Amino acid sequence: AQSVSQHNHHVILSEAASLELGCNYSYGGTVNLFWYVQYPGQHLQLLLKYFSGDPLVKGIKGFEAEFIKSKFSFNLRKPSVQWSDTAEYFCAVNPGGYNKLIFGAGTRLAVHP
């Protein structure tokens, strides 16, 4: 069955620390990949997406992600986090089109000032 694994359920960082959240998926075909963020009390918002082309994609608020096809991975990175990045982050895969998204369990990030 298709699945998405996020390696860290909870991450605690200090401001200015670097962030990397892992995401692996199980699907052998062409996929679209997404990272969504859910700030406290708000709806899911798209951080960045990969459809094709350059495997290093840049999103909003200084986030970027790298698609490594051979590792079935799509890790999220940010060089220097801010307190306002405190949120829950979800990796999602669209394995066959039509926007049927398969989500990971999420990573809850807490950034301390």
Added chain:
Amino acid sequence: DAGVTQSPTHLIKTRGQQVTLRCSPKSGHDTVSWYQQALGQGPQFIFQYYEEEERQRGNFPDRFSGHQFPNYSSELNVNALLLGDSALYLCASSPMRSTDYNTEAFFGQGTRLTVV
């Protein structure tokens, strides 16, 4: 431009009852998907509606049903509610172009359903 709107925001129901949740898609979107997000988990795909028909369905029982109206808005119905149906129900809309599936989904704030 209104985003995806869902109603109600919160709902408390008793086991065995039926519930209807509503969703209006983002302007210009014609495809609506529903997700269930249990506490501490990622959203799980329930089903998707396009052109007033169910296009895809996830691994959910027939107690979960839906409808899409000509104006693209949608309803999610759950019959014979169980305690385990307590969750945040998310609606997502996306534009659907028949030759291009590289689109993104926009989510509403969700309806928090509590079954007691």
